[in-house]
Amino acid sequence: DAGVIQSPRHEVTEMGQEVTLRCKPISGHNSLFWYRQTMMRGLELLIYFNNNVPIDDSGMPEDRFSAKMPNASFSTLKIQPSEPRDSAVYFCASRGSGATEAFFGQGTRLTVV
Amino acid sequence: GENVEQHPSTLSVQEGDSAVIKCTYSDSASNYFPWYKQELGKGPQLIIDIRSNVGEKKDQRIAVTLNKTAKHFSLHITETQPEDSAVYFCAASRGDYKLSFGAGTTVTVRA
Numbered sequence: 001d002a003g004v005i006q007s008p009r010h011e012v013t014e015m016g017q018e019v020t021l022r023c024k025p026i027s028g029h030n031s032l033f034w035y036r037q038t039m040m041r042g043l044e045l046l047i048y049f050n051n052n053v054p055i056d057d058s059g060m061p062e063d064r065f066s067a068k069m070p071n072a073s074f075s076t077l078k079i080q081p082s083e084p085r086d087s088a089v090y091f092c093a094s095r096g097s098g099a100t101e102a103f104f105g106q107g108t109r110l111t112v113v
Numbered sequence: 114g115e116n117v118e119q120h121p122s123t124l125s126v127q128e129g130d131s132a133v134i135k136c137t138y139s140d141s142a143s144n145y146f147p148w149y150k151q152e153l154g155k156g157p158q159l160i161i162d163i164r165s166n167v168g169e170k171k172d173q174r175i176a177v178t179l180n181k182t183a184k185h186f187s188l189h190i191t192e193t194q195p196e197d198s199a200v201y202f203c204a205a206s207r208g209d210y211k212l213s214f215g216a217g218t219t220v221t222v223r224a
Contacts, residue, residue, distance in 0.1 A: 056211060
């Protein structure tokens with residue numbers, strides 16, 4: 001298995017633009033997590049999906065952030081409009097049914113200028 | 114919600130010495146405690162985990178201990194090697210729920 005696949009690996013965008021981050025979880029996994037990592041705040045959970053349904057989105061910073069999981073093999077995290085303070089590394093992780101170990105992707109480094 | 118505190122934030126050890134990282138958690142219902150290693154430019158990778166029904170677990174040079182009463186757990190790395198240099202994160206969760214991470218410890222192993 002190729003593991004959790006995220007794209008793009010790096011994204012540089014101008015303030016005000018829309019940004020879409022993509023994630024392909026490990027096949028057969030039914031839980032998906034989006035995390036944000038910054039020096040100041042560490043690893044923060046943004047949203048958690050189970051069987052494609054958002055279970056907990058309390059970590060989503062504000063209405064500019066939205067996440068979808070249209071099917072078991074794809075999820076997106078969208079920021080519109082983007083701001084410089086959104087600059088961070090965004091990780092997607094997935095976990096199998098009944099399992100406890102979460103597998104992380106390589107991350108997307110987002111820079112908003 | 115769960116609050117996980119991790120100490121120290123940085124740790125420098127001589128190759129061959131041991132490294133110890135400590136974490137505390139706040140939610141007494143947490144029952145799963147993984148440790149992740151993150152190398153530069155990569156995502157966190159699970160290195161060892163422990164569940165609340167176990168007090169200690171070992172895997173070669175790595176061991177984790179859990180004290181449920183005091184709500185703290187620790188990572189021990191023995192005979193450290195240069196490739197152990199990385200950022201280590203502890204985490205806690207209620208089994209199949211979300212993971213709450215500590216702030217991370219940057220470990221540097223000096224040759």
